[in-house]
Amino acid sequence: MGKINVGRLILGGVVAGIVGDILDYLVDGLWLNKMWSAQLGVWGMAPFSMRQILWFEFFGIIIGLCAIWVYAGIRPRFGPGVKTAIYAGFVVWILSTLLPNFALFWVPHFFSGHLVGYSSLGGLVEILIGTIAGAALYKED
Amino acid sequence: MGKINLGRVILGGIVAGIVVDLLDYPIDGMWLANSWHNNLVALGHADFGAHQIVLFNLLGLVTGLLAIWIYAAIRPRYGPGVKTAICAGLMVWLVGVLVPNVAFMYVAGLFSKHLTMWTTLGGLVEVVVGTIAGAALYKED
Numbered sequence: 001m002g003k004i005n006v007g008r009l010i011l012g013g014v015v016a017g018i019v020g021d022i023l024d025y026l027v028d029g030l031w032l033n034k035m036w037s038a039q040l041g042v043w044g045m046a047p048f049s050m051r052q053i054l055w056f057e058f059f060g061i062i063i064g065l066c067a068i069w070v071y072a073g074i075r076p077r078f079g080p081g082v083k084t085a086i087y088a089g090f091v092v093w094i095l096s097t098l099l100p101n102f103a104l105f106w107v108p109h110f111f112s113g114h115l116v117g118y119s120s121l122g123g124l125v126e127i128l129i130g131t132i133a134g135a136a137l138y139k140e141d
Numbered sequence: 142m143g144k145i146n147l148g149r150v151i152l153g154g155i156v157a158g159i160v161v162d163l164l165d166y167p168i169d170g171m172w173l174a175n176s177w178h179n180n181l182v183a184l185g186h187a188d189f190g191a192h193q194i195v196l197f198n199l200l201g202l203v204t205g206l207l208a209i210w211i212y213a214a215i216r217p218r219y220g221p222g223v224k225t226a227i228c229a230g231l232m233v234w235l236v237g238v239l240v241p242n243v244a245f246m247y248v249a250g251l252f253s254k255h256l257t258m259w260t261t262l263g264g265l266v267e268v269v270v271g272t273i274a275g276a277a278l279y280k281e282d
Contacts, residue, residue: 004218043184043185043251044185045250045251048249052248052249052250055244055248056244056248059240059243059244059248062235062240063236063240066232066235066236069232070211070214070215070232072218073211073214073215073218073219073228073232074211074214074215074218075218076217076218077145077213077214077215077216077217077218078214087214091207091210091211092236094203094207095204095207095233095236095237096236096237096240096241097241099200099203099204099237099241100237100241100242100245102196102200103196103197103200104241104242104245104246104251105245107193107196107197108181108186108189108193109186110184110186110251
C-alpha cells in the first residue's frame with residue numbers, strides 16, 4: 001500500500017477548508033447572522049468579533065485538512081473518487097459539526113433548535129462540497 | 142479489498158463508546174464537576190440534568206461507532222493494530238473534540254480557558270483509549 005502524498009494532502013486540505021469557509025460565510029455570516037447575534041445577546045454576549053471570526057476560519061482550514069486526511073486514509077478501502085470524498089466529508093461533518101452542535105449548543109439549551117439545526121445542515125453542505133473539491137486535487141501517482 | 146465488517150464495527154464501536162463514557166465520568170463528572178458548575182452559573186445556567194447527561198453518553202456511543210468505522214476504513218492503508226487505532230482515535234479527537242471545544246467553548250467565549258483545556262485533554266485520553274479497546278474487537282477474517 002502506497003504512502004499518503006503529504007504535499008497533495010496539504011494542498012487538497014487547504015482548498016477544502018477555504019471552500020468550507022466561503023460557504024460558511026454565506027450560511028452563518030449572512031443567512032443566520034441575525035439569529036446568531038440575537039441568541040448571543042440572550043447570554044449577554046456581543047456578536048462575534050472579527051478576531052473570533054478569523055479563529056473560526058482557521059478552524060475551518062484544520063477541518064478541511066482532516067477531511068482530506070480521512071479521504072486519503074480510506075482511499076485504499078473505497079477507491080478514489082467522489083463517493084469516497086462524500087464518505088470522508090460525512091464522517092467529518094458528524095464529528096466536527098453535528099455532534100458538537102448538538103452537545104454544546106442544543107442539549108444545554110444555549111441556542112435554539114432552529115439555529116442549531118440550520119447551522120448544522122449548512123455545515124453538511126460546506127464540508128461535503130469542500131471535501132469533494134479538496135479530494136479532486138489529491139493524487140498518489 | 143474486503144468489505145468493512147459492519148457487525149464488528151457496531152460491536153467495537155459500542156465498546157469504544159462505553160469506554161469513552163466510563164472514562165468521561167471521573168474526568169467531567171467528578172474532577173471537573175466544580176469547574177463546569179462555576180462556568181454554568183457564570184452564564185446564569187443551571188447544572189446539567191440527568192436527561193442531558195444521558196444524551197451526552199449517547200453522543201459518546203456515536204463517537205465510539207465513528208472511531209471504529211474510521212479504524213476499519215483506514216486499516217487497508219495502515220494495517221491492523223494499536224498504531225492504526227491510535228491514528229483513528231487521534232483523528233476523532235482532533236476533529237470531534239479539540240477543534241469544537243476550542244472554537245465553541247473558548248473562542249466563542251462561553252467557557253473558561255481552564256475548563257476548555259482540561260476537558261479537551263481528558264477527551265484525548267477517553268477517545269484514544271476507547272478506540273484502542275473497540276479496535277481490539279474488530280476483525281475481518
